[in-house]
Amino acid sequence: MKGQKTDRRVKYTKMVLRESLVKLLKQKPISKITIKEICEEADINRATFYTHYSDQYDLLRQTETGLLSDINEYLAGYSFSDKDGSESIQILEKIFEYIKENADLCSVLLSDTGDISFQQEVMKIVQNQCISEWTKKSVNKELAEYIYSFAVTGSVGVVHKWLKEGMKQSARELAEMVINLTNRGISAFV
Numbered sequence: 001m002k003g004q005k006t007d008r009r010v011k012y013t014k015m016v017l018r019e020s021l022v023k024l025l026k027q028k029p030i031s032k033i034t035i036k037e038i039c040e041e042a043d044i045n046r047a048t049f050y051t052h053y054s055d056q057y058d059l060l061r062q063t064e065t066g067l068l069s070d071i072n073e074y075l076a077g078y079s080f081s082d083k084d085g086s087e088s089i090q091i092l093e094k095i096f097e098y099i100k101e102n103a104d105l106c107s108v109l110l111s112d113t114g115d116i117s118f119q120q121e122v123m124k125i126v127q128n129q130c131i132s133e134w135t136k137k138s139v140n141k142e143l144a145e146y147i148y149s150f151a152v153t154g155s156v157g158v159v160h161k162w163l164k165e166g167m168k169q170s171a172r173e174l175a176e177m178v179i180n181l182t183n184r185g186i187s188a189f190v
Contacts, residue, residue, distance in 0.1 A: 021038055074091060075091065094171075131144045
């Protein structure tokens with residue numbers, strides 16, 4: 001019983017610290033954020049902070065690692081090579097729902113002032129999945145990499161715009177838009 005209480009407190013503490021970091025990241029880059037500011041925002045003392053993290057970069061890294069792990073889980077077991085795009089729409093819808101549920105964090109991490117290494121890591125996860133699937137379908141690796149670059153750059157741009165404009169479309173609508181643009185290009189809409 002005591003272990004569960006402690007575990008809940010630890011989860012709460014980490015959640016509050018993450019939320020405080022996100023709030024501060026909306027105002028300035030990680031290099032300008034101090035432990036003192038994070039602790040004041042979270043209403044937690046510095047000793048508690050150092051129990052869980054070595055510095056603000058460690059907090060950011062662990063936060064990003066959690067997000068990457070979740071994204072990896074969503075992608076596991078899905079194929080991006082389905083002809084009609086239905087499975088691709090399902091996985092993108094799940095990812096976009098996740099992004100919407102974590103909009104504050106995702107908008108900060110995926111913004112122009114966000115951590116570029118995080119953005120690259122997200123792209124690498126998706127790249128490995130897509131290229132692996134496409135090369136199974138006898139698309140040569142070099143062409144698969146070009147297709148991936150085109151698709152992911154556009155998709156990230158769409159997600160940026162979606163987050164910036166308040167996520168007016170549903171996750172499903174956005175997923176369908178991305179799949180249509182990727183599979184049929186601009187001609188699907190014009």
